[in-house]
Amino acid sequence: SAVISQKPSRDICQRGTSLTIQCQVDSQVTMMFWYRQQPGQSLTLIATANQGSEATYESGFVIDKFPISRPNLTFSTLTVSNMSPEDSSIYLCSVDFGQGIYEQYFGPGTRLTVT
Amino acid sequence: AQSVTQLDSQVPVFEEAPVELRCNYSSSVSVYLFWYVQYPNQGLQLLLKYLSGSTLVKGINGFEAEFNKSQTSFHLRKPSVHISDTAEYFCAVSGWGATNKLIFGTGTLLAVQP
Numbered sequence: 440s441a442v443i444s445q446k447p448s449r450d451i452c453q454r455g456t457s458l459t460i461q462c463q464v465d466s467q468v469t470m471m472f473w474y475r476q477q478p479g480q481s482l483t484l485i486a487t488a489n490q491g492s493e494a495t496y497e498s499g500f501v502i503d504k505f506p507i508s509r510p511n512l513t514f515s516t517l518t519v520s521n522m523s524p525e526d527s528s529i530y531l532c533s534v535d536f537g538q539g540i541y542e543q544y545f546g547p548g549t550r551l552t553v554t
Numbered sequence: 555a556q557s558v559t560q561l562d563s564q565v566p567v568f569e570e571a572p573v574e575l576r577c578n579y580s581s582s583v584s585v586y587l588f589w590y591v592q593y594p595n596q597g598l599q600l601l602l603k604y605l606s607g608s609t610l611v612k613g614i615n616g617f618e619a620e621f622n623k624s625q626t627s628f629h630l631r632k633p634s635v636h637i638s639d640t641a642e643y644f645c646a647v648s649g650w651g652a653t654n655k656l657i658f659g660t661g662t663l664l665a666v667q668p
Contacts, residue, residue, distance in 0.1 A: 483658075545597040
């Protein structure tokens with residue numbers, strides 16, 4: 440298993456600004472992911488954070504809006520840029536150790552409200 | 555591509571009663587299947603997973619699920635629920651060859667009443 444922390448846990452931001460969310464894992468992991476959970480809805484994968492290379496984005500998500508960094512095997516950041524009220528969501532990071540285990544462990548989430 | 559359907563957005567049930575949360579999936583390739591639980595204001599926790607082998611999978615907190623390939627279903631069951639089981643339950647699928655990429659259903663709120 441893994442202990443995953445996210446900062447901040449919640450924030451209220453004004454439209455047009457940007458917020459960077461941090462995800463820290465207590466051990467090295469193969470894969471890290473970022474999800475969005477809009478109010479009352481399910482989780483949608485934003486991107487896979489690749490260590491040492493550019494993130495892989497899912498359809499409907501672009502790097503200019505959601506730049507991602509992964510400088511090492513235990514840490515990643517997601518930035519929500521030029522925010523609008525539609526970006527109000529819970530943002531969760533998850534990790535997968537690979538090696539055929541197929542289990543993703545999720546962080547507690549960052550609750551973002553854009554006014 | 556894969557998709558997941560959870561037909562019930564909310565399931566009310568009395569404490570100590572049995573419960574079944576339904577999940578159907580669609581995929582053109584073989585799949586791995588998962589159930590996650592999300593307690594209020596918390597992240598997701600893995601309840602159980604099906605990768606291969608026995609179609610009846612047992613998970614944490616007394617939950618189990620049965621993989622039915624012919625009906626493309628993976629329903630979650632518990633013989634006797636507790637108040638503490640009140641939470642949102644998500645079914646998820648990932649396809650062989652696209653492993654680690656989870657597609658989630660819309661979730662089912664299990665509301666256990668005393």
